[in-house]
Amino acid sequence: xxxxxxxxxxxxxxLTSATTRSTLDIARIRAEFPILRRKVHDKPLVYLDNAASxxxxxxxxxxxxxxxTGYYANxxxxxxxxxxxxxxxxxxxxxxxxxxxNAASTQEIIFTRNATESINLVASSFGSDFxxxxxxxxxxxxxxxxxxxxxLLCQRTGATLKVAPFTETGELILEEYExxxxxxxxxxxxxxxxxxxxxxxxxxxxxxxxxxxxxIPVLIDGAQSVPHLAVDVQALDCDFYAFSSHKVYxxxxxxxxxxxxxxxQAMPPYQGGGDMISVVTFEKTExxxxxxxxxxxxxxxxxxxGLGVALDWLTxxxxxxxxxxxxxxxxxxxxxxxEIPGLRIMGTARDKAALVAFTxxxxxxxxxxxxxxxxxxxxxxxxxxAQPVMQHYGxxxxxxxxxxxxxxxxxxxxxxxxxxxxxxxxxx
Amino acid sequence: xxxLRDLYQEVIMDHNKRPRNFRIIPQPTHHADGLNPxxxxxISVYLDVKDGVIQDISFQGAGCAISSASASLMTEALxxxxxxxxxxxxxxxxxxxxxxxxxxxxxxKLNVLAGVRDYPSRVKCATLAWHAVRAALEQHxxxxxxx
Ligand SMILES: Cc1ncc(COP(=O)(O)O)c(C=O)c1O
Numbered sequence: 417x418x419x420x421x422x423x424x425x426x427x428x429x430x431l432t433s434a435t436t437r438s439t440l441d442i443a444r445i446r447a448e449f450p451i452l453r454r455k456v457h458d459k460p461l462v463y464l465d466n467a468a469s470x471x472x473x474x475x476x477x478x479x480x481x482x483x484x485t486g487y488y489a490n491x492x493x494x495x496x497x498x499x500x501x502x503x504x505x506x507x508x509x510x511x512x513x514x515x516x517x518n519a520a521s522t523q524e525i526i527f528t529r530n531a532t533e534s535i536n537l538v539a540s541s542f543g544s545d546f547x548x549x550x551x552x553x554x555x556x557x558x559x560x561x562x563x564x565x566x567x568l569l570c571q572r573t574g575a576t577l578k579v580a581p582f583t584e585t586g587e588l589i590l591e592e593y594e595x596x597x598x599x600x601x602x603x604x605x606x607x608x609x610x611x612x613x614x615x616x617x618x619x620x621x622x623x624x625x626x627x628x629x630x631x632i633p634v635l636i637d638g639a640q641s642v643p644h645l646a647v648d649v650q651a652l653d654c655d656f657y658a659f660s661s662h663k664v665y666x667x668x669x670x671x672x673x674x675x676x677x678x679x680x681q682a683m684p685p686y687q688g689g690g691d692m693i694s695v696v697t698f699e700k701t702e703x704x705x706x707x708x709x710x711x712x713x714x715x716x717x718x719x720x721x722g723l724g725v726a727l728d729w730l731t732x733x734x735x736x737x738x739x740x741x742x743x744x745x746x747x748x749x750x751x752x753x754x755e756i757p758g759l760r761i762m763g764t765a766r767d768k769a770a771l772v773a774f775t776x777x778x779x780x781x782x783x784x785x786x787x788x789x790x791x792x793x794x795x796x797x798x799x800x801x802a803q804p805v806m807q808h809y810g811x812x813x814x815x816x817x818x819x820x821x822x823x824x825x826x827x828x829x830x831x832x833x834x835x836x837x838x839x840x841x842x843x844x
Numbered sequence: 845x846x847x848l849r850d851l852y853q854e855v856i857m858d859h860n861k862r863p864r865n866f867r868i869i870p871q872p873t874h875h876a877d878g879l880n881p882x883x884x885x886x887i888s889v890y891l892d893v894k895d896g897v898i899q900d901i902s903f904q905g906a907g908c909a910i911s912s913a914s915a916s917l918m919t920e921a922l923x924x925x926x927x928x929x930x931x932x933x934x935x936x937x938x939x940x941x942x943x944x945x946x947x948x949x950x951x952x953k954l955n956v957l958a959g960v961r962d963y964p965s966r967v968k969c970a971t972l973a974w975h976a977v978r979a980a981l982e983q984h985x986x987x988x989x990x991x
Contacts, residue, residue, distance in 0.1 A: 780908035812884040
């Protein structure tokens, strides 16, 4: 089944969002999401909180149910049919993730609980030999999950956290980043690909080159990027890449860490237990090969399988098409938001992905969120786990509308209409 | 939008726009910050207590309409009250914004916040300043969180 409308020609060049025109049949895509049919406060659901977590297509929901009803058993252990079948589906997803990220080997794909755990794994394991005076460089626009693990590591080891600042428009100041890399003490640069608070797409390829030129490995937090743009870890040449299944149309409870084989091989295990060993005696344990070394204990089998189906689903639509559609939504939203007096958009980077964060003079984001909810419009109001970004703009919180492939121009119009209701309510 | 008016009543909108006792008491006998980690809102309350009575009370900070109005109404309600009554009032207010039952009778204007009951995610906004007052009287040094 094609999700592209039959008449429009497919674009010849992939991406960039500005040049590609989406030919997706959004109504057909929407029909695949059962939850989009429901109402909220008697209004059609307008789900614009996709950066927090995205809704799931029926294929993914069914795959999880099929696993439990059809062939579920523990993996890597049984010689019986169900275990073999489950192992095949689980490991099959590893291959799908490898292909999705264009990694060189499935040994470089590690399943975790979420992006947060992927980052913590690197902080605990790769960071285990950090020493006082060593430095970790991050940016000012990180999610807390790419701040706190490094702070904890610094507390444990005496290393220091350095933060590269960003401009008023929400763009990283590359010269400052480069200056921080120059200290000669930096052990790792860890930065977000797309900021969940601003929508900024960071120049991660350039940032990686700058770090590598100084012999510094990099970790990229890809939680917000994998649902919106094609990622090629070999082209980026990054050392680690982390993302969460639940933001890329897969189930919650699964994350991915990509790591270059040589680095992962040299790193100590993150957790100990079953599945990550080859031989255990009470004197000594030999660890299993990659990737099992980093997957102690029974994993989230059914949801990993669900992630595989989600990636197939997304790949069939085509990330260039997704990006083009979301870009059109972003432009449509931005244009109309700018017409609302007193509305201020946080994050106006030239390269920006499918979300818009804003404040409205005289109405707190929490109040905006509540009033919009009564209109059926779900957005996020708060600090988006990026309090330093809020501090940068001198606000406690922002409202954020974030888009997915199933959102429509009409839904953006519903958002705008609801925002005018806020103004009416607050007499602004 | 009618049910939204149950939440955003006129009194609330008025106190949000023109918060009462919105200032700092220079040398308070008691002071505490209330922090809502969910949204990053922070409200500071200041008290001047003499002879077991709240002579003056004020607040400062940034919050949503619900937390600002609640703080403002609270300062009006507590000014002149004996400290010994505060605990009861804090609990009674909590009942107003969370319970399905009858509102306590003697809370007067504070009952306008009863609409918050239907918005579970907003209860913490309404109780933020009240947590802070309790903490101030217990002389907490660290900001109290609503969690
Ligand atoms: C940029 C970014 N990094 C990391 C995370 C953490 O993802 P998770 O909570 O799935 O671990 C998020 C989630 O909001 C995010 O937006």
